[in-house]
Amino acid sequence: MNEFLEDIVRDAGTIGIAGHVHPDGDCVGSVLGCYLYLKSVLKNVTIHPYLENISGSFSMLSGLADVDTSFQVPEEPYDLFISLDCGSIDRLGKCEDIFRAAKRTVAFDHHITNTEFADVNFVDASASSTCEVLFGHLRRAAIDLPIAEALYIGILHDTGVFKYSCTSEKTMCTVGYLMSKGIDTATLVDRSFYMKTFSQLKALGLALDKAELELGGKVIVTVLTLADMKSIGAKINDTEGIVSELRTTEGVEVAVFVREDLPEMYKFSLRSNGKVDVANISAGFGGGGHKMAAGFTAAGSLNELLTQLYALIMLQF
Ligand SMILES: [Mn+2]
Numbered sequence: 259m260n261e262f263l264e265d266i267v268r269d270a271g272t273i274g275i276a277g278h279v280h281p282d283g284d285c286v287g288s289v290l291g292c293y294l295y296l297k298s299v300l301k302n303v304t305i306h307p308y309l310e311n312i313s314g315s316f317s318m319l320s321g322l323a324d325v326d327t328s329f330q331v332p333e334e335p336y337d338l339f340i341s342l343d344c345g346s347i348d349r350l351g352k353c354e355d356i357f358r359a360a361k362r363t364v365a366f367d368h369h370i371t372n373t374e375f376a377d378v379n380f381v382d383a384s385a386s387s388t389c390e391v392l393f394g395h396l397r398r399a400a401i402d403l404p405i406a407e408a409l410y411i412g413i414l415h416d417t418g419v420f421k422y423s424c425t426s427e428k429t430m431c432t433v434g435y436l437m438s439k440g441i442d443t444a445t446l447v448d449r450s451f452y453m454k455t456f457s458q459l460k461a462l463g464l465a466l467d468k469a470e471l472e473l474g475g476k477v478i479v480t481v482l483t484l485a486d487m488k489s490i491g492a493k494i495n496d497t498e499g500i501v502s503e504l505r506t507t508e509g510v511e512v513a514v515f516v517r518e519d520l521p522e523m524y525k526f527s528l529r530s531n532g533k534v535d536v537a538n539i540s541a542g543f544g545g546g547g548h549k550m551a552a553g554f555t556a557a558g559s560l561n562e563l564l565t566q567l568y569a570l571i572m573l574q575f
Contacts, residue, residue, distance in 0.1 A: 263292070263395045264299050266364055266378065270338035274360060276308040277342045279351035280494070283415025283450065286312055288342040288366065288388040290321045291396075291408035297321075299400050306332070308353050313495050315450045316411060320404035335359040341376055343388040345369035345546045366391050368416075370537055371546035383548075386429040387416035393432050406439035411450050418502055419451055423532070423550060458498075460490040465500045465515065469507075473568060476575065478504045479514040481560065484521065494519065505529040512536065512571055516560070524560060526567070527553045534574045542570055 267273060275292050277285035286309060293307040308326045316322070329352040339360035344350055344367060350357050357363060365376035368391050370383040385391045389412030396405075413433055417425040420433070437443060454462070461482065469480040482497060497517050504513035513529040526543070528536035529551050536552040543566075545554020556563050 260394045262397050263295060263392070264397070266395065267296065267300070267303075267338055267340075270303065270336075270362070272304045272306070272332070272334070272337045274306050274308065274332070274336040274339040274353070274356060275342065276339070276350055276353040276357065278344045278349040279310060281309050281312060282343075282498070283316065284387045284389055284412040285309070285343040286316045286319065287408045287410070287412025287415070288392050289325075290319050291389060291405050291412065292340060292342060292366075292392060293324070294321050294402075294405045294408060295396055295400060298402065298405075299397070306336075308356075310351065311495070313498070314455070315453070318446070318449055319408050319411065321408070329353065329356075331356055335361060338362045338364065341365040341367070342392070343367060343369075345371045346373045347375040366395070368548075369546060370548055371541060371552075384426070386422075386424040386426065387413045389413050389416070390429055390432050393436075398435065401436070401439060403439050403441065406436040407441055407446065410436045410441055410443070410446065414447060414451060419447060424548065455496065457490060457492045458496045461487070461492040461496045462500055462503060464490055465497070466503065469504060471510075473572065473575075475509045476511040477514060477568065477571060478507050478510045478512075479516065479564065480504060481516040481518070481524075483518045487517070501527040501529050505531060511575070514567065516564075518560075519555070522559070523555065523557045524563060525553065525555050526563075534571055539567070539570045539574075543567075 275289055277289045289307050296305050339357045363376040364378045366380045366388050368385040368388050372381045382391050389409040393409055465480045501513050501515035511531050512534050515527040517525045519525050530536045535549045537547045537549050540547055540552035540554040543554040543556050
């Protein structure tokens with residue numbers, strides 16, 4: 259039997275909650291799910307959620323108005339700080355120092371590369387998402403519709419609408435239970451997953467147009483440079499989901515999407531179709547993630563970085 263979240267936080271009078279930089283669905287869903295749950299089950303406790311620039315895909319979720327996006331450092335350190343969906347402490351970004359200052363720390367995560375940086379770590383690499391891990395620590399009767407929606411969104415995004423191999427029987431049982439709370443699933447799936455802004459659509463179009471096959475067709479790669487991003491008026495968040503589109507190309511083992519975020523500073527997103535462990539490859543560049551989905555940031559010559567990347571991929575063929 260898992261320990262319940264309210265027992266894990268015990269007698270903390272002040273609680274901070276945060277996810278990772280560039281929050282995705284699982285990060286936003288787990289932070290809000292955790293926040294809404296603690297707010298409903300705890301009395302006379304100050305709970306403060308932090309998230310950076312939240313994508314419009316999550317604007318339907320409850321609790322967003324309470325989220326601190328300015329990363330105000332509290333005068334007094336928190337009694338307890340909860341990290342969600344972070345594989346390592348640096349992923350907390352602007353919250354890293356606030357987290358370090360807290361009297362006690364707890365982390366919930368599902369990254370196989372998790373470094374167990376908190377005082378207490380609940381890490382399950384077999385779980386689809388942090389939302390699935392968190393669900394295992396919530397008293398079911400205390401889960402209301404807004405909490406269920408937040409967790410559902412997290413699982414939805416980390417499973418690519420229940421199609422990635424991380425989707426297990428347990429995942430679907432969790433989702434089934436969440437649905438029993440009355441979620442309008444068709445609307446949520448469309449609004450949070452499939453709906454694109456026009457600039458997201460243009461970024462996807464340009465990325466597909468620029469895609470190239472490497473290593474005999476086993477690797478597909480697309481690079482969007484700063485100039486590309488500027489030409490279509492795209493922002494960093496507008497490229498989410500591109501690498502998953504690349505992955506479904508016939509014959510491809512690894513999909514690579516590269517985005518230039520600063521001059522000669524690149525964000526690599528990798529997806530595998532099963533043979534290649536992209537978490538292992540990303541770790542070689544100081545990044546992390548999962549066997550089938552991982553990434554890293556690297557500076558330098560793009561051609562050299564790609565050459566190194568292909569060499570590492572080839573070792574696994
Ligand atoms: Mn996640």
